[in-house]
Amino acid sequence: DTEVTQTPKHLVMGMTNKKSLKCEQHMGHRAMYWYKQKAKKPPELMFVYSYEKLSINESVPSRFSPECPNSSLLNLHLHALQPEDSALYLCASSRISGYTEAFFGQGTRLTVV
Amino acid sequence: ELKVEQNPLFLSMQEGKNYTIYCNYSTTSDRLYWYRQDPGKSLESLFVLLSNGAVKQEGRLMASLDTKARLSTLHITAAVHDLSATYFCAVDINTNAGKSTFGDGTTLTVKP
Numbered sequence: 001d002t003e004v005t006q007t008p009k010h011l012v013m014g015m016t017n018k019k020s021l022k023c024e025q026h027m028g029h030r031a032m033y034w035y036k037q038k039a040k041k042p043p044e045l046m047f048v049y050s051y052e053k054l055s056i057n058e059s060v061p062s063r064f065s066p067e068c069p070n071s072s073l074l075n076l077h078l079h080a081l082q083p084e085d086s087a088l089y090l091c092a093s094s095r096i097s098g099y100t101e102a103f104f105g106q107g108t109r110l111t112v113v
Numbered sequence: 114e115l116k117v118e119q120n121p122l123f124l125s126m127q128e129g130k131n132y133t134i135y136c137n138y139s140t141t142s143d144r145l146y147w148y149r150q151d152p153g154k155s156l157e158s159l160f161v162l163l164s165n166g167a168v169k170q171e172g173r174l175m176a177s178l179d180t181k182a183r184l185s186t187l188h189i190t191a192a193v194h195d196l197s198a199t200y201f202c203a204v205d206i207n208t209n210a211g212k213s214t215f216g217d218g219t220t221l222t223v224k225p
Contacts, residue, residue, distance in 0.1 A: 042216060090156070
């Protein structure tokens with residue numbers, strides 16, 4: 001199984017809503033990531049978890065709150081988002097060793113209204 | 114700060130032709146990745162290049178890495194329509210593969 005599964009695939013939320021994005025992998029990868037991608041732009045790293053601990057936070061606003069409940073799951077909790085947060089949110093995973101590519105999920109297309 | 118530059122950003126080519134996409138980066142690294150992204154889809158790993166002089170080929174695509182020049186190339190041979198996509202190179206300077214800095218991408222359109 002070389003899949004990273006993200007749910008939901010599409011999400012529309014109001015600026016006062018609270019929602020969560022979910023990501024799951026069963027490849028035994030101990031590094032998991034959240035990326036944000038705007039249209040026609042490259043992915044931008046948001047968070048990195050290594051062995052279920054947050055190791056990198058790329059100065060992301062607190063309205064985005066990551067959580068790694070176990071080695072297979074990664075969540076991104078969303079609260080009080082702005083319209084400019086609308087984007088494709090990609091989850092990825094990789095081995096910790098560093099000499100390997102990341103495997104990306106299909107993404108959640110988020111629209112904030 | 115690591116900068117990764119790709120060129121060209123847009124490439125329109127006819128089927129059967131050859132072309133090369135370039136990826137330059139600003140800081141010493143020996144880990145470079147090429148990904149493909151179809152419109153509205155996720156990223157698919159194409160190549161992992163881990164040493165100077167590394168060359169990898171898959172079908173009509175061949176990637177190489179010159180760490181001394183800080184340059185990677187993605188060569189397309191006899192392009193076909195199915196290769197139409199956006200191609201990103203990504204460079205690591207840390208131990209975690211996912212903390213990659215991506216180039217801006219090259220959008221390739223292959224026309225009949």
